[in-house]
Amino acid sequence: MNLEKAFSTLKSNLYKNYGENPGKMLVHTGTAGWILSSAAQVMAIITNDKIAPEQKTFLIPQEIGDGLINILSFYILTSSVKNLCSKAVLNGKIANKTIKNYLEKNKLNAKIGKVDFNIKKTENFAEIKEDFTSFKNGVDVLASTAGSVLSCNIVTPILRNEYAAERQKSMNEHLFKRNQAQMKPFHSVSMNTYMKNSGMRI
Amino acid sequence: MAISAIKNTTNRVQQAFYNIMPRYVAGEKADKLYKTAGREISSAENRLILGATALMSQPFIDFHNRRIDEDTRRVAVCRTIAKIIAGTVTGYAVRKGSIKAIRACSQLPKDGVAKWRSFFTPKDVTKIDTDEFKQYQNSLGTYISLGVMLFTNFLIDAPLTKFLTNKLNARAIDNKKNGGAK
Numbered sequence: 411m412n413l414e415k416a417f418s419t420l421k422s423n424l425y426k427n428y429g430e431n432p433g434k435m436l437v438h439t440g441t442a443g444w445i446l447s448s449a450a451q452v453m454a455i456i457t458n459d460k461i462a463p464e465q466k467t468f469l470i471p472q473e474i475g476d477g478l479i480n481i482l483s484f485y486i487l488t489s490s491v492k493n494l495c496s497k498a499v500l501n502g503k504i505a506n507k508t509i510k511n512y513l514e515k516n517k518l519n520a521k522i523g524k525v526d527f528n529i530k531k532t533e534n535f536a537e538i539k540e541d542f543t544s545f546k547n548g549v550d551v552l553a554s555t556a557g558s559v560l561s562c563n564i565v566t567p568i569l570r571n572e573y574a575a576e577r578q579k580s581m582n583e584h585l586f587k588r589n590q591a592q593m594k595p596f597h598s599v600s601m602n603t604y605m606k607n608s609g610m611r612i
Numbered sequence: 613m614a615i616s617a618i619k620n621t622t623n624r625v626q627q628a629f630y631n632i633m634p635r636y637v638a639g640e641k642a643d644k645l646y647k648t649a650g651r652e653i654s655s656a657e658n659r660l661i662l663g664a665t666a667l668m669s670q671p672f673i674d675f676h677n678r679r680i681d682e683d684t685r686r687v688a689v690c691r692t693i694a695k696i697i698a699g700t701v702t703g704y705a706v707r708k709g710s711i712k713a714i715r716a717c718s719q720l721p722k723d724g725v726a727k728w729r730s731f732f733t734p735k736d737v738t739k740i741d742t743d744e745f746k747q748y749q750n751s752l753g754t755y756i757s758l759g760v761m762l763f764t765n766f767l768i769d770a771p772l773t774k775f776l777t778n779k780l781n782a783r784a785i786d787n788k789k790n791g792g793a794k
Contacts, residue, residue: 421734421752428751429744432650435751439655442758450765494629504636506643523630525623544743545638548646551653555661562662563669567692575679 430543433492433550440558441485448477468584472577479573483566484558491557492550499546501527508541651743654750655757656707663700670696686784687777694776702768706760711753718749 428435452473455466498504502513502522509529513519516534521527529535529542638646653661674688714732720740721730732752737745 418735421732422736424752424755425734425737425744425748429748432653432747432750435747435754436655436658439751439754439758440658442755443761446758446762447765450762454766494626497626498630498633501630502635503630503633504638506638506646507640510637522635523633525627525630544647544650545643547650547743547747548648549650551650551658552646555653555658558658558662559665563666564673567670567673571673571677571679575677578680 436554487561488557495553655754690780698772710757714753
């Protein structure tokens with residue numbers, strides 16, 4: 411496949427996937443944003459010459475762990491809130507007056523709130539298609555926004571603080587062990603070194 | 613088999629949720645609000661909302677983190693505020709700018725329209741003044757902005773965060789010396 415064709419397919423896929431689903435777009439681009447930002451943090455450690463290679467082997471997995479918390483908490487929470495609200499519109503639990511009247515007119519009230527009920531698959535859906543899509547897009551966007559506020563501003567900072575405190579603790583232990591390993595026992599100091607060093611004392 | 617068991621359990625949990633959930637029918641004003649939100653809120657506005665709400669919650673979460681000492685906590689709060697301001701300003705500007713650029717380059721190909729102005733227009737599109745096309749422009753603009761932000765993260769975000777953190781921290785230390793917030 412040549413580059414031009416691939417780009418054309420990409421444009422068509424984006425149009426098909428997100429054109430009628432802006433909520434999904436917010437979840438996907440948000441997750442992609444978190445992945446790139448976490449990758450940038452890891453790259454910053456990898457390319458930082460001031461950090462010793464030994465420290466890097468410790469810090470890189472830690473940074474990856476931190477990134478995973480951010481990515482997973484964002485994706486799981488935001489997509490869950492968005493999907494629950496989106497399905498609630500599809501099964502009629504969340505509706506506007508047009509959708510409510512349509513359900514009543516078509517005697518579909520008994521099916522409201524059933525997981526397997528989908529208004530889009532009902533016989534006369536074309537009558538309300540435009541209004542329904544526009545309303546559902548709005549609910550999806552607001553649900554995605556609410557989900558991302560919940561995950562980015564409340565859940566993730568709390569989880570990250572807990573993780574950072576644990577990280578600080580294990581970093582201190584790591585440094586302590588390293589320093590201990592570098593310390594030489596008293597009897598291993600040679601007389602020559604002892605004489606040299608002792609001369610510095612007053 | 614395991615997949616269908618997971619699916620069944622998920623369905624049962626969801627059904628239990630919808631059984632408890634009260635039915636909500638939006639009035640005219642709310643309906644209008646939802647439709648406007650669906651049409652107008654792109655990732656740029658979403659980032660702005662995230663930033664504004666972040667300022668209202670994250671510094672308080674850091675301030676009440678009792679697992680770290682007072683000095684670290686003060687720096688953490690200052691850094692969080694600085695990070696939110698820098699991240700929101702650049703995040704909003706880059707997303708908005710990218711979406712605008714995509715809009716300028718996704719016109720319908722016709723006489724009098726330069727070729728580059730229809731560079732991002734999908735082949736099968738015949739109308740561009742629709743909600744679907746606007747959402748397409750938003751999503752493509754957002755993906756482009758993610759690439760741009762790989763650079764702005766280092767070039768603008770990081771130095772701006774450092775600058776603001778130092779300013780806020782110096783101010784917090786001054787306030788503490790003077791016996792409380794001014």
